[in-house]
Amino acid sequence: MIRFSLRCEQDHEFEGWFRNNDDFDTQVEKHFVSCPLCNSYKVEKALMAPSVATSRRQEKIAIAMSKMASELREMAKKVRENSDYVGSDFAEEARKIHFGEAEQRGIYGEATPDEVESLVDDGVDVMPLPVFPDDHN
Known part of the structure; x- marks a missing residue:
């Protein structure tokens, strides 16, 4: 699973978990991903710092x-x-x-x-x- 930092067209930021990058792209294209604050389907990945798992x-x-x-x-x-x-x-x-x-x-x-x-x-x-x-x- 991959965690992405996401942002909608209203600049609300939230996170989502996906199997891979293609899974994210497919779900966004089919409107399965929406902003939890405004329900916008216009969602994109936001920049995020890499994290090292201990x-x-x-x-x-x-x-x-x-x-x-x-x-x-x-x-x-x-x-x-x-x-x-x-x-x-x-x-x-x-x-x-x-x-x-x-x-x-x-x-x-x-x-x-x-x-x-x-x-x-x-x-x-x-x-x-x-x-x-x-x-x-």
Whole structure:
């Protein structure tokens, strides 16, 4: 994972973690990255000082990553408990809800990258739910 210092068009600075530089570019292009302060999708990398990892720093990073994974796991669990599972009909149902053709409610399910991109283009707010290896056990 690579941490990038990011900046939006309003000069808000924040950080993001990505698998690699191409992953960052793809996510920005598909509007999966937005400023947490103003929701702008016009995001670019900001200059940042390189950091050298020490064993103590690596331990702190590992603890922080573990805590973040636990929090993401809990968030996904709450979404699943309080939303309707719509399976592969996710894109269609999300669009119906967005345009007032179906009752307003939380949903989750599966969507292809093209379907997600189309939803974002239509102004539908979507967010991927993390799936962890032990979710399938």
